[in-house]
Amino acid sequence: MFNNMESVRTYFRLFIDEAISIGVGSIIIVAIVSTFIGAVTAVQTAYNIVSPLIEDYIIGNIVRDMTILELAPTITAIVFAGKVGSNIAGQLGTMRITDQIDALEVMGINSVSYLVFPKILASMIMYPMLVILAAFLSLYGGFLAATLSGLSTAQDYIYGIRFGFNEFTITFMLVKSVVFAFLVSSISSYKGYYTQGGALEVGESSTKAVTTSCIAILVADYLLAEIMLN
Amino acid sequence: MIEFKNIKKAFGDKEVLKGVSGSFKPGKTNLIIGASGTGKSVLLKILVGLVEPDEGEVIYDERNFTKGDKDLRTAVRQDIGMLFQAGALFDSKTVEQNVMFPLDMLKGKAYAEKLDRVNWCLQRVGLEGQNKKMPSELSGGMRKRVALARAIVGDIKYLFVDEPNSGLDPQTSIVVDDLIAEITQELGITTVIVTHDMNSVMGIGDHIIFLFKGHKLWEGNKDQILSTDVPELNDFVFANKLAKSFKKNEDEAA
Ligand SMILES: Nc1ncnc2c1ncn2[C@@H]1O[C@H](COP(=O)(O)OP(=O)(O)OP(=O)(O)O)[C@@H](O)[C@H]1O
Ligand SMILES: [Mg+2]
Numbered sequence: 400m401f402n403n404m405e406s407v408r409t410y411f412r413l414f415i416d417e418a419i420s421i422g423v424g425s426i427i428i429v430a431i432v433s434t435f436i437g438a439v440t441a442v443q444t445a446y447n448i449v450s451p452l453i454e455d456y457i458i459g460n461i462v463r464d465m466t467i468l469e470l471a472p473t474i475t476a477i478v479f480a481g482k483v484g485s486n487i488a489g490q491l492g493t494m495r496i497t498d499q500i501d502a503l504e505v506m507g508i509n510s511v512s513y514l515v516f517p518k519i520l521a522s523m524i525m526y527p528m529l530v531i532l533a534a535f536l537s538l539y540g541g542f543l544a545a546t547l548s549g550l551s552t553a554q555d556y557i558y559g560i561r562f563g564f565n566e567f568t569i570t571f572m573l574v575k576s577v578v579f580a581f582l583v584s585s586i587s588s589y590k591g592y593y594t595q596g597g598a599l600e601v602g603e604s605s606t607k608a609v610t611t612s613c614i615a616i617l618v619a620d621y622l623l624a625e626i627m628l629n
Numbered sequence: 630m631i632e633f634k635n636i637k638k639a640f641g642d643k644e645v646l647k648g649v650s651g652s653f654k655p656g657k658t659n660l661i662i663g664a665s666g667t668g669k670s671v672l673l674k675i676l677v678g679l680v681e682p683d684e685g686e687v688i689y690d691e692r693n694f695t696k697g698d699k700d701l702r703t704a705v706r707q708d709i710g711m712l713f714q715a716g717a718l719f720d721s722k723t724v725e726q727n728v729m730f731p732l733d734m735l736k737g738k739a740y741a742e743k744l745d746r747v748n749w750c751l752q753r754v755g756l757e758g759q760n761k762k763m764p765s766e767l768s769g770g771m772r773k774r775v776a777l778a779r780a781i782v783g784d785i786k787y788l789f790v791d792e793p794n795s796g797l798d799p800q801t802s803i804v805v806d807d808l809i810a811e812i813t814q815e816l817g818i819t820t821v822i823v824t825h826d827m828n829s830v831m832g833i834g835d836h837i838i839f840l841f842k843g844h845k846l847w848e849g850n851k852d853q854i855l856s857t858d859v860p861e862l863n864d865f866v867f868a869n870k871l872a873k874s875f876k877k878n879e880d881e882a883a
Contacts, residue, residue, distance in 0.1 A: 409733070498717035501679050505789075506731050507706035 413517040421483050421518070422525030426532070432478050433533035436470050437462060437540030445550040455551040459559025462541035467568045471534040473620050476579035479526060480612035484587035487518055488608035491591025492601035500592070515592060519584040526580030527573050534572065571627055578619055583612045630654055631676065631787060631819055636685035638671055645671050647843035648685070655786075655819045658810050658833045662824055663840035664865060669823040670791055672840070676821065677709055677789055678702065689787065707735075710780030712790040712809075716772040718764040724751070724775050725760035731783045750778040754808060770801040774808070781812060788813065788820040794829060802826065806833050827866060830854065839865070 444461045491514060494500050503510045538560060545551040551559075587608035594604045631653040638646040645668040653659040661669050674680040676687055678694060686695040689705050697705070710731075718727050728750055732743045751757050754774040764772060773793065780788060793809060794802035810833040813820040824830065830837060834851035841861045849857070854866060 493720075497715055497720075498713040499719055501674075502711065502713060502717040502719075504679055505677050505706065505709060505711045506734060507703050508734060 410512075410517065413513070414521055417517045417521035418525050421521050422528060425479065425482055425525075425529055428478060428482060429475055429529045429533050430536055433466075433471060433475060433536040434540035434543075436474055437466055437537030437542075438544035440465050440470065440537070441541035441544040441550065442548070445545065454555070456555040456559035456562060458545050458551045459538075459541065459556035460562050461559075462545075463538060463560045463564070464568070466537035466541070467534050467572050469620075471537055472530050472572050472575040472579060473616065475530055475533045476526075476576075476583065476616045477613055479529070479580070480583045480587075480609050480616065483522065484583045484608045484612045485605040487584060487587040488591035488594075489601060489605045491515070491588060492594035492604040495592060495594045496597055496601060511592070515588045518588055519581065522580040522584035523577055526583075527576035530572060530576040571623075574627065575620065575623055578623065579616050582615045582619060586612045586615055630690060631821070632688045633672075633676060634685050634688070636672065636675055636687070637683045638668070638675060638680065639683060645843055646675075646682075649840065649843070649845050650685075651838050651845060651848065653819050653821055654836065656814055656817045657835040658813050658820045658822060659836045659838070660822050660824055660830060660834050661838050661840060662830060662865070665825065667840045668843055669825075669840055673789055673791055673821065673823050677711055678706070707783060708786040710783060710785040710788045712773070712776050712780045712788070712793065714792045714795055716764070716769075716776040718772055718776055718779070720764055722764075723760065724756070724762045724764070724767070727764065727775060728779045728782050731779065735783075746782060747778075750782050751775075753781075753812065754778045769796045770805065773797065773805055777805070777808065777812075781816070785816075786818055788818050790820065790822040792823060792825075794824065794826045799828065802828060803832065809833070825865075827869075830866075841865075 440462045441458055444458050444465075448457065491500075494514070500510045500514070503513060542553070542556050545556050546553050590604045590608040590611065591601075594600050633652070634650045636646050636649045637644075649672060661672060663669050671680060675682045678687075682695065686693055688694065689708070692701055692705055694702060694705050719730065722730065725744075725747055728747045729743050732738055732746065747760075748757065751759065754777050756771060756774055756778065759767075759771070759775075764775070767775065780790075788809070790809060793805050797805060806829050809820060809822065812818075822829070822833075831851050831854075834854065836850055837848065837854060838845055839847040839859075839862050847857060847859045847862045854862070857863065857866075
């Protein structure tokens with residue numbers, strides 16, 4: 400991958416640039432989405448609990464399991480596909496149709512290692528961090544919703560979060576994150592890199608990158624649950 | 630000198646090049662001309678290695694580019710500059726970063742040294758002081774000139790140009806054509822230009838190859854092209870009404 404012209408330093412810089420644009424660029428949208436998802440989960444869980452026999456701490460407990468196991472890694476992945484996936488496909492597609500990729504190749508630069516690998520690597524490292532953030536904010540969103548509307552006390556909610564906590568769920572969440580990030584970034588890179596035609600086709604590549612990524616995420620989600628939870 | 634021998638290329642069952650040979654000499658502007666869809670761009674891409682031929686080989690000064698190993702190809706590539714149809718400037722980089730890019734990929738040059746070279750190239754294409762502009766802020770003609778500066782910034786021996794005039798007005802076209810021709814002579818490089826613009830042909834056609842339906846039908850220079858008896862070439866050369874009327878008058882006078 401590294402030939403005599405392309406130094407490791409160049410690649411490190413490319414990786415850092417991508418990590419910043421992919422990771423930092425997604426923080427706000429991920430924060431908004433995950434906070435609301437936590438809040439909604441808390442409210443709906445409370446709504447579903449009608450029996451007085453069920454303790455209030457169950458709300459925090461269910462929000463925890465729902466978000467860590469499923470909502471934080473998976474819903475965030477869909478958001479990630481919509482934002483980062485479409486961006487990768489659009490950028491590579493534009494570079495393809497305007498001959499920028501050919502220009503790199505003529506200069507003797509391997510365009511895949513120059514353009515694609517840093518994006519995939521940066522996604523696989525930054526996305527799990529976004530998911531960790533999403534998990535925390537979902538719990539916090541649930542906390543706000545539950546306490547502000549009086550569905551649960553702060554103590555009950557926090558007790559619920561701690562109650563019967565299984566560390567493996569975190570491992571599962573992180574494994575899912577890495578797999579989803581790989582799927583989104585590689586599918587989107589593929590769709591963008593092999594764009595043919597003009598501006599219209601770049602738009603199509605972007606759309607296909609997002610739809611294909613979403614399906615891949617859901618299929619992988621199911622398979623990982625089968626493999627790791629059974 | 631660039632030689633290419635018996636180049637064949639098909640896409641699916643569509644044969645685009647059916648065995649084309651020829652050679653290009655240094656210090657000359659070599660033109661590949663022909664109607665749209667005859668495979669000019671495909672031939673150019675085969676010459677620079679962006680497309681692999683089905684058959685045939687390309688040889689750069691005794692170096693067999695088609696059959697050579699990775700090191701040989703890398704070495705040849707470092708001698709190649711290419712100017713793409715729409716410039717192919719990297720949108721996210723400034724003019725200076727674009728032109729410096731090929732130098733950045735080679736290790737062991739100090740920034741000041743690279744900047745000197747970049748400034749020389751920018752000055753050579755008439756764009757001194759535009760270093761910090763973004764490609765989106767430039768006109769089509771300026772983008773072409775930046776792309777030309779980027780193509781010649783390395784110590785190149787061969788320059789390839791696809792449609793230097795597409796999207797440019799006739800006057801700007803001549804400026805770009807002349808610039809390419811001057812640089813070719815100055816640097817003593819081998820320049821290969823794909824075009825279907827008769828103004829370029831008559832202006833800078835030191836050596837011309839005419840492609841027709843995947844074959845080389847004619848070869849010569851700009852002084853010979855008006856008096857050929859290849860009918861397909863005459864149709865191409867005298868395609869527009871103005872040229873046709875001149876031709877008719879001449880034929881009648883003769
Ligand atoms: N990657 C490809 N896959 C399939 N067909 C291709 C490919 N590249 C070129 N072709 C076909 O090869 C033929 C020649 O194309 P080429 O671009 O070389 O024409 P051209 O002579 O440069 O025309 P123009 O003057 O319009 O640029 C066309 O019919 C084109 O459809
Ligand atoms: Mg062409």
